[in-house]
Amino acid sequence: MLFYILLSALVALLVYFHISIRYSRQGRMLSKIPGPFSFPIIGSLHLFTDRSQRGLWITIRMITDTWYPICKGWAMGLPLLSVRHPDDLEVILSSQKACYKKFPYKYLRSWLNDGLLTNKGDTYRARRRMLTSAFHFNMLRRYVDIMNEQSGRLMTELRANGKEIVLDVLPIYADVSLNIIIGFLQFNWYHLTSVRQIVIKKEYSYFNTESAMGIDLDKTDKKVIKDYKEAIEDMGTVLIYRMLRPYILDWMMTPFTEIGRKQIHALKVLREFTDKIIKERRKYHEMLGGIKGYKEFTDSLENQDESESIYAIGHKKKLPMLDILLSAEKDGLLDEKGIKEEVDTFLLGGTDTTRMVMAYFTMLMAENKECQDKARAEVCELLERSGGKTGMTELSQMPYLEQCIKESMRLYPIASTIFRHTVDDIQLKNYTIPAGVVVICHIIDAHRDPNFWTEPEKFDPDRFLPENCRHRHSFAYLPFSAGPRNCIGQKFGWMEVKAVCSRLLYNFYLEPIDSTRDMQLIGDFVLRPADPFHTKFIRIDRE
Incomplete structure (x- = not known):
């Protein structure tokens, strides 16, 4: 008898839960928007019969193509809205009413906590303002x-493998991207010629660009680096797993489940790596007498004398990112937890992202020989004129290479899908969206929308000629997101990709082995191929 009473109570509770959500003001507003059938409680989750990363990708593409350009769905009472039209993307990404991130970013809080990716409100704005000077x-x-x-080091390693080599392009750029982002976090003043710096450099060999964070990846145990990369991939797996199972709460991620053990192990590896970076940078400043407070470095660059050496240690200067965080800690503006949050965030944002851009560029250049040859001719002419140096001036004088990279990022945007959470009603092109909705912005679908791109599946760098960009919808192409929560490091990432890709074309001819037409995609933190992808590298020998 008690069993039936409890069962009846449970059914009544579920019915109340369903009615209170679907027939609320929010539910009634969303009911006007088309979308797949949603069952009570589970909503649209029945569509995701294949819960693998590949299965998730295929199902989402089916949904966005079937219900173009906007559709709604439900998942365990969570209201979801998919958008892909540039008009709607512009409203969502530009609005302060939708600049919050909850689902699925909340599943990363065990790792990133309140880093820029997951933060919100005044804390987010304060930290972003603080870190912006690192990208001046x-x-x-x-x-x-x-x-x-x-x-250059990467090219030397590749050239040493022989005249012709076939490689999986996905892991090629992992070390170079990690080294560069570490260099960004803690730039080393290795250019300085003062006696003090020369003495320090001689005594402490890790003060050079290979160890810009105090860590030389070439001298670090290879297993540590391998474990770190695998830990990032494992956290991506955890993210997708929990997205498809929103009923799994944080307290359920225990050592008693396989997914819980995976997350616990990954977090241990990631935190140890971050702790080492911060510890070594603290040691660096202790040997220099300690870091100054943040307020001493907040003078504007407009008042800085550009004739002074930008490396001069005696002048006020803008700080690399980790030093900004450490100096803010000294002034009580940030604690150690906050430092770790931002270092973790930038390590994630600066490793997988740029390396995948380089990988897709390599694939597409191999498949499009005419474009490859034209870009190489531009790079070679420029490097020969500059004596082989690639500075800011040279990086700004590669228009066709830029077009090729932009077209690569159109076809394969690294952040293929981004999420926003509405905190107030928002008027889109045809519908009003209520507060409390998770908006899924499908960037890859906007990038391949035939209404805005002629032959969208074709690789055509000329799409990005100035005359072809002039009348295009500004939100039809969003490689770095847009609006108040756009990518803070996009200029840095853009420089990095151009620097590496220009060297690649200067040193190698590329020929296709695998085809992008057959490539299966998956998404977690970034858009990535499901399987290895091989390309032939033919070394260019110059006298």
Whole structure:
């Protein structure tokens, strides 16, 4: 008898839960928007019969193509809205009413906590303002030497493998991207010629660009680096797993489940790596007498004398990112937890992203020989004129290479899908969206929309000629997102990709082995191929 009473109570509770959500003001507003059939409680989750990363990708593409350009869905009472039309993307990404991130970013909080990717409100705005100076032009031009050194080292390693080699392009750029982002976090003033710096450099060999964070990846245990990369991939797996199972709560991620053990192990590896970076940078500043407070470095660059060396240690200067965080900690603006949050966030945002851009560029250049030859001719002419140097000036004078990279990022945007959470009603092109809705912005579908791109599946760098961009919808192409939560490091990433890709074309001819037409895609933190992808590298020998 008690069983039936409890069962009846449970059924009544579920019915109440369903009615209170679907027939609320929010539910009634969403009912006007088309979308797949949603069952009570589970909503649209029945569509995701294949819960693998590949299955998720295929199902989402089916949904966005079937219900173009907007559709709604439900998942365990969570209201979802898919958008892909540039008009709607512009409203969502530009609005302060939708600049919050909850689902699925909340599943990353065990790792990133309140880093820029997952933060919100006043704390987000304060930290973003604090870190923006790390991306000022005067800071960015300092990183070119690190990018050149690391890309040069990669080319040397590839050239040593033989005249012709066939490689899986996906892991090729992992080390170079990790080295460069570490260099960004803690730029080393290795250009300095003062006696003090020369003495320090001699005594402490890790003060160079290979160890810009105090860590030389070439001298670090290869297993540590391998484990770190695998830990990032494992967290991506955890993210997708929990997205498809929203009923799994944080307290359920225990050592007693396989997915819980995977997350616990990954977090241990990721935190140890971050702790080592921060510890080594603290040691660096202790040997220099300690870091100054943040307020001492907040003078504007407009008042800085550009005739002064940007590396001069005696002048006020903008700080690399980790030093900004450490100096803010000294002034009580941030605690150690906050430092770790931002270092974790930028390591994630600066490794997988750029390396995948480089990988897709390599694939597409191999398949499009005419474009490859034209871009190489541009790069070779420029490098010969500059004596082989690639500075800020040279990086800004590669228009066709830029077009090729942009077209690669159109076909394969790294952030193929981004999420926003509405905190107030928002008027889209044809519908009003209520507060409390998770909006899924499908960037890859906007990039391949035939209403905005002629022959969208074709690789055509000329799409990005100035005359062809002039009348295009500004939100039809969003490689770095847009609006108040756009990618803070896009200029840095853009420089890095151009620096590495220009060196690649200068050193190698590329020929296709696998085809992008047969490539299966999956998404977690970034858009990536489901399987290895092989390309032939033919070394260019110059006298």
